[in-house]
Every structure is written in C-alpha cells, then in structure tokens.
Amino acid sequence: MTTFGVVVFPGSNCDRDCLRALERLGIAAREVRHDADDLGPLDAVVLPGGFSYGDYLRAGAIARFAPAMRAVRAFADRGGPVLGICNGFQILVEAGLLPGALLPNRSSRFVCRPVRLEVTRRDSIFTSACPPTISLPVAHGQGRYHADAETIRRLEGEGRIAFRYAADDDPNGSVGRIAGVLNERGNVLGLMPHPERAVEEEIGGSTDGCSIFLSLAAALAGAAA
Amino acid sequence: MKYLVTVLPRAEVADPQGETILEAARGLGFSDVRSVRAGRAFVVEAEDESRVRDLADRLLANPVVESFTVGKAP
Numbered sequence: 001m002t003t004f005g006v007v008v009f010p011g012s013n014c015d016r017d018c019l020r021a022l023e024r025l026g027i028a029a030r031e032v033r034h035d036a037d038d039l040g041p042l043d044a045v046v047l048p049g050g051f052s053y054g055d056y057l058r059a060g061a062i063a064r065f066a067p068a069m070r071a072v073r074a075f076a077d078r079g080g081p082v083l084g085i086c087n088g089f090q091i092l093v094e095a096g097l098l099p100g101a102l103l104p105n106r107s108s109r110f111v112c113r114p115v116r117l118e119v120t121r122r123d124s125i126f127t128s129a130c131p132p133t134i135s136l137p138v139a140h141g142q143g144r145y146h147a148d149a150e151t152i153r154r155l156e157g158e159g160r161i162a163f164r165y166a167a168d169d170d171p172n173g174s175v176g177r178i179a180g181v182l183n184e185r186g187n188v189l190g191l192m193p194h195p196e197r198a199v200e201e202e203i204g205g206s207t208d209g210c211s212i213f214l215s216l217a218a219a220l221a222g223a224a225a
Numbered sequence: 226m227k228y229l230v231t232v233l234p235r236a237e238v239a240d241p242q243g244e245t246i247l248e249a250a251r252g253l254g255f256s257d258v259r260s261v262r263a264g265r266a267f268v269v270e271a272e273d274e275s276r277v278r279d280l281a282d283r284l285l286a287n288p289v290v291e292s293f294t295v296g297k298a299p
Contacts, residue, residue, distance in 0.1 A: 057284070057285070058287055061284070061287065065284075093289075094287065100289065101287055101289040101290045103234075103238065103239075103290060104241055104242060105241070106239060106241055107241070108241040108242065108244075108245050144239075146238060146289070146290055147289075173239070
C-alpha cells in the first residue's frame with residue numbers, strides 16, 4: 001500500500017495537517033521522527049511546515065543535519081519523491097537538495113493569506129493533476145526565494161520552476177515570483193504555500209491542495225502498476 | 226582560543242531587516258547614517274581558526290546568500 005512519511009522535527013507544526021490531508025484523500029501516511037536513522041518502507045516523504053528548531057541560526061539550518069535527513073537524502077538520491085512545504089522547502093534548500101535560498105520577505109512582514117499561483121510546470125509528478133492556476137494559503141515571514149542569475153537561467157531552461165506567484169499576488173518579493181522549485185531529476189519539490197491547508201471544503205477557501213497530493217499518489221500508483 | 230565570527234548578507238542580497246533598522250535610526254535623528262546591514266555574530270571557542278572557518282562555512286553562514294569573517298574575539 002502506498003505510504004507517505006511526514007518527518008517531524010522539534011518545532012514542526014504542520015505535520016498533523018499534512019497527515020490529516022493525506023488521510024482525507026485516502027492516502028496512507030505516518031510520522032517519521034527527526035532522529036530516526038531509517039525512514040522505514042515509504043513511497044514518498046513530506047517535510048512539513050513550522051519552525052523547526054525555532055528557526056534558530058537560520059530557518060531549516062539545523063533540521064538539515066537531523067539524522068532523518070540523511071535518510072531523506074538517500075531516499076531522494078534513489079529517486080524517491082520528496083515534498084517540502086514551507087519550512088520543509090527551507091530545509092531542502094539548506095540541505096542543498098534544492099538550489100537557492102529562502103530569505104526574509106521583502107516587506108519585513110509575516111504574510112498569511114491565500115495566494116494565486118501559476119502552475120508553471122504541469123507535467124511533474126507533483127503537478128500532473130493541477131489546473132493551470134491554483135489558490136493556496138501562504139503563512140511565512142521568510143519565503144523570498146533567491147538564487148544567482150546563472151541558477152535562475154538554469155532553472156528556467158530546465159523547466160524546474162513549478163509554481164510562480166501570480167504577478168499581482170506576490171507575497172514576498174521572490175526572484176521571478178518563484179513559489180516552488182524542482183530538483184534536476186524532478187523527484188524533489190519545495191514550495192512555500194501550504195497545500196495541506198487547502199483540502200477541506202468545510203473550512204472554506206480553496207481545495208486546490210488536493211491536486212498536488214493526488215498527482216503524487218497517481219504517479220506512485222502508476223509506477224507500481 | 227575564542228574567535229568572533231560575523232555573518233552578513235552578501236552585497237547583492239536585499240536586506241529588509243537592515244533597512245528597517247535604518248528607518249528606526251533615522252527616526253531617532255541619525256540622518257547621517259547612510260546604510261545598515263544586519264547580520265549575526267558568534268563567539269566560538271575552539272582549537273584553531275581554520276576549524277572555526279570550516280564551521281562558519283558549513284553551519285554558521287549560508288554561503289549562497291551570506292559572507293562571513295573570522296577573527297579573534299575581543
């Protein structure tokens with residue numbers, strides 16, 4: 001049975017929402033502790049949002065060295081899908097599993113609101129079920145994506161920018177309005193917005209988050225077939 | 226031996242924290258202060274400076290967006 005693992009670091013706070021979102025979508029999921037050397041049998045890994053290690057030193061800078069992250073890197077190197085959400089994206093860039101860095105928002109404000117995203121890469125395992133634009137909530141003070149010009153050129157040339165904030169809806173001043181980035185192989189995605197907060201009709205707002213989890217589940221089901 | 230590591234955003238990176246501090250400084254009457262860049266300082270007690278530089282490069286600074294200096298702590 002396809003199983004997702006959600007890694008929980010000290011200070012992670014979106015792990016339960018991730019588990020709940022997956023459960024709602026009929027996807028088996030379990031927690032993985034930050035100090036686990038071994039992920040156990042998993043088909044996908046989620047690094048959830050929050051403030052791992054209090055964002056001390058730099059957001060994600062300490063979590064990247066957690067024992068579980070060694071296992072996550074090995075999993076990613078074998079082609080395993082890894083989805084980093086918000087703090088999870090910060091951990092992935094600090095770990096070098098994705099290029100660039102995430103800096104404090106240009107406005108110096110913590111931004112907490114729905115944003116419209118252009119899905120700029122629609123054939124990845126994470127986005128195949130996504131419509132061309134989606135709405136997801138952001139909640140971050142440090143979401144400004146930064147990379148040098150050469151890296152940006154390479155990302156654009158290789159189609160590795162998965163999401164951009166709509167031109168009139170940029171919450172943080174990211175270069176190129178980049179909201180989510182893929183690795184070279186296409187099995188690791190980091191994004192600042194929260195898909196796990198957009199899966200339940202009852203709380204109102206968007207349910208576009210479903211499309212990301214369902215894309216990945218479908219890709220895994222397809223691969224297993 | 227105690228070493229002082231200072232970490233600052235690279236020149237090409239916008240620094241809204243520094244800008245906010247500059248505005249506050251101007252509000253206090255420091256109209257002559259032209260710019261402020263905000264960073265972090267660490268006092269690291271270790272055997273030798275090259276180890277501290279390694280630590281700075283691997284952990285204390287993010288080389289993608291920050292640069293650092295290492296010297297003897299005052």
